[in-house]
Amino acid sequence: xxxxxxxxxxxxxxxxxxxxxxxxxxxxxxxxxxxxxxxxxxxxxxxxxxxxxxxxxxxxxxxxxxxxxxxxxxxxxxxxxxxxxxxxxxxxxxxxxxxxxxxxxxxxxxxxxxx
Numbered sequence: 001x002x003x004x005x006x007x008x009x010x011x012x013x014x015x016x017x018x019x020x021x022x023x024x025x026x027x028x029x030x031x032x033x034x035x036x037x038x039x040x041x042x043x044x045x046x047x048x049x050x051x052x053x054x055x056x057x058x059x060x061x062x063x064x065x066x067x068x069x070x071x072x073x074x075x076x077x078x079x080x081x082x083x084x085x086x087x088x089x090x091x092x093x094x095x096x097x098x099x100x101x102x103x104x105x106x107x108x109x110x111x112x113x114x115x
Contacts, residue, residue: 009066016062019055026052 007015030048033040 009069012062012066016059016066019059023052023055023059026055 026048030045030052033045033048
């Protein structure tokens with residue numbers, strides 16, 4: 001199983017999806033063994049069942065962790081609204097300062113031309 005900190009939620013859910021596909025394949029393999037004309041091989045059925053149960057446990061654990069994580073989600077916990085507003089205010093202030101400096105430069109040019 002992949003450690004929680006090393007993959008995103010989507011990657012973990014993708015891995016669950018792959019495990020589910022493998023579980024269905026194992027179920028099919030057991031059904032083939034049970035339908036074998038010579039009779040099922042007990043060791044093959046047992047191996048498939050062990051692997052099936054291992055994957056089911058991993059699926060259950062991962063889904064439980066993902067559900068728990070989703071329930072703990074707080075949409076405004078990492079809100080950057082105040083930072084964005086502060087940034088926009090700074091930009092407006094800079095635009096105002098540039099406008100005033102341009103006006104001052106224009107006044108200086110006009111007064112130097114008039115002298």
